[in-house]
Amino acid sequence: MRRVIIGLSAAGVSAVETLREGDPQSEIVAIADESLIYSRPLLSYYLATKLEMPRLLYRPSDFFERNRLTTVFTRATRIDPQNQRVYLENGGVESYDQLLIATGARPRFPRAAGLEKKGVFGLRRIEDVHGMFERLPSVKRAVILGAGLVGLKAAAALREHDVEVTILVGSRHVLSQMLDEPSARVYEEIFRRHGVSIVTGVKPAAVLGNGEVSGVETADGQVFPCDLVVVGKGVDPNMELVSDTRINTEYGIVVDKYCETSVPNVFAAGDVAQAPDIIRGETWINALWPCAVEQGRIAALNMLGREISYRGSMRMNSVQFFNLPVISAGLAVLTPGPLGARPGEHDETLEERPSESVYRKVFLKDDTIVGFVQIGEVGTAGLLKVLMERRLNIAGIKSNLLSPRLNLGFLLPLLEENRDRFDEVEFQELMDSVGV
Amino acid sequence: MERLYCDGRLCVACHACEVACAVEHSSSRNILSVISTGEFAFPRRLVQGVGESPYRPRVGGVALSLGCQHCSPAACVDACISGAMHKEGGATVCDTEQCVGCWMCVMACPFDAITPLKTAWKCDLCPNRVELSGRARYACVEACPTEALRTAGCESVTDNRQPVTGNR
Structure with a gap:
């Protein structure tokens, strides 16, 4: 039995550990485009210099050996479910008996010109933080596009560096996917009190600058000068590798309550997976750490033949800004x-x-x-x-x-x-x- | 692995376990010192009246002393973004150096057994109590005057528990 896992973040790691515990013998191959296992939700704490790099690593350094994992550090570009193969960016091909797609998601960039300029970052990968660290000594002002969790975490973190921060929000209030208007107002007050400007109801039209970021222009013609732009508008699933296959996709890769896709022996878990949602009664992407860990385990148990069904995920998130905690769940x-x-x-x-x-x-x-x-x-x-x-x-x-x-x-x-x-x-x- | 177990038919809601727990997890581990110096002491379990309004349970009603159930797999461990909450043997343990206080575990725990203090605050099964103080294994069990709190071996519990429903 040769099991291949694409992606080594929350879902992938949880699947590896479950598979190895349940089957000490079989081969497990992990394909990942990063060789470090680190916690993405902690990146904002790292950016805020509230913790050092080693604390991002949430598994012991011998994780690969301990789980006797064969690793291939490159990107998977295409899946051929018919012949049970994964094609890799480095030219390699991996064959599998069972496959788990745990490719996660990437920051959703708005439709605006100039996003390729130097000084525009997401907050998803460790190099995003390192890139910001490099620029920070010369950064006076930053603009955050989007007031989702990542946008607000970035804003709070940049305040720790005494950067002037302006958040541009398309919606009427911050955290529009997590809080209703009255709850969000509580948070807006706190952010303003900590020196963050929040401008609601604006859409970015262009990132200005000659190669390097110098400002953001909104669709209604306002210009916000800045030396750094962070995009925090939610995430899109990394599912290009299953296009042109029979694997069913909608918002994400659709899986059943066993975390199996529409193609037998191909499973998906985590931020890429559109899995049963308890509250909605239909499949949904809940791109959240606890859901990813649980789905990774459920997928792995079913790969092991345990036939374990998933109760389903639901949206639930907890975070603390400026010492004020917030938990939001469900609809x-x-x-x-x-x-x-x-x-x-x-x-x-x-x-x-x-x-x-x-x-x-x-x-x-x-x-x-x-x-x-x-x-x-x-x-x-x-x-x-x-x-x-x-x-x-x-x-x-x-x-x-x-x-x-x-x-x-x-x-x-x-x-x-x-x-x-x-x-x-x-x-x-x-x-x-x-x-x- | 042993688990702590409370028999609600014997619990009289005297709160002795809470006091013993708070003292055990204070820096002096001494009740007189806790009282006289006001040093930080906070229990990791809570006496709760069954079906009673969530304030002080009434003496004589059915009550339970509740703390972490050390589930396996544990929802708090799944939810932890920093790797602080982890399993050690059968115990669920929070590494407070690693905890960043995001309260994902508080949200995930179906037993309401984690308190958001500076870091996640929960039953740690009194590590090293015997070695450190020469006293009984668990402070709360030792303090319980009615023997409502006891230890139960895991053999009473199905092995390999899963957070799932039904079979394929």
Whole structure:
């Protein structure tokens, strides 16, 4: 059995470890265009000089040997599922019995002129940060295109270098894929207080400069002079290598609940995979670290023949800016476009803002949670997530859902009533131990 | 591997386990010092009233002392972006030097067993307690007056647990 994995970030690493644990013998070949295993979500911390390079490496340095992994450090360019082959940029060809595509995603660049100029960066790969480090001594002003998570992380990190930062946002508010308008306003205030300018409702038309970045011009003719541009507008899946194959794609590579594509023995996981989504009831890309790790493991278990089905992913993200944490999960936004909730997907919201920096909101549909946002106090997010992913009817506990003191003990009787939705040993033990 | 287990029929919500846990994870490991100097001490488990409103559980009701369940595979480990949260043997352990405080683990934990302090704060199964203090293996178990808290061997639990539903 020869198993080939393309990509060695969250999903690929998780798959390698699961495969090696379940099958000590078979050959595992990993194709990756980077030879370092590092955490992409930590890059903004590295940019902010909050941690040093070694802390980006989330696996021990003997990862390759320990997992007896054959590595090929190049880019995979094309897959031939008929003949079970992967073609490589370095001219090589790898044959496989089973293939996992974990090629991830890349920053989505807007349609604007001049994005190839020196001084324009994404924040996705380690060389992005090293490139910015090189320029930073001469950077006074930076413009961030997009106010998604990456855009805001970049903005906060650049403030640590005393760079003047302006964020240009196409939407009406920041984090439009993660927060609704009232929640986003809480964050905008904090960013402004930390010296970040936020300009909403503008589209970049061109990056100005003669080879090197000197500014950004918007579609409505405003010019923002700067020496650095960071693009943080979300990501696009790296799925070109399956074009012209029978592998089914839509927004990403479509997989079933076994993380298998439409072609047998070809699996996909992580940011490239459009996998079942629990809340939406259809397949979706949730380009998030926990989903990638879980999908990598599920794909690997099925490659091992364990026939394990995936409960499905859901959008959920947690981050902290300027010491203010935020967690957002499920259908927590109502924006047009493929990522937001569609009209009718919420029928009720519960919300509370007990202080300036604390905000909580739960989105309901037919008395089940379909999304939530917590800002400032995030301690009960795990419990809301359980109620949401198991689709429990919360009609009887609505008045307690926003409480920062919500706890598992309080919820246990409700969980017990829905015992059939909990197959984890840990939950069964808890239910047994209280005899509820 | 051993696991900590609370029998809700025996728990009287006395909070002795919380106090013992907080003291055990303080720098002095001494309750008098914690009280007199006000040094930082915070429990890694919480007594919770079953079905009761989420404030102080009432003495005499059904209660549970809850902390990390040391799941395998663990949702918090999957969610950790820094590699701080990891498995050591059967235990789920947070390397606080590596933790960046993003709270992905807090969001992922279905047992509400991780507290976002400076770094992720959770049950660490009292590492080295016997060697350091010569006392019993777990502070909370030692403190429990009704023997509601005990250790259970993993043989009572299905091996190779998976976070999944159904078969193909």
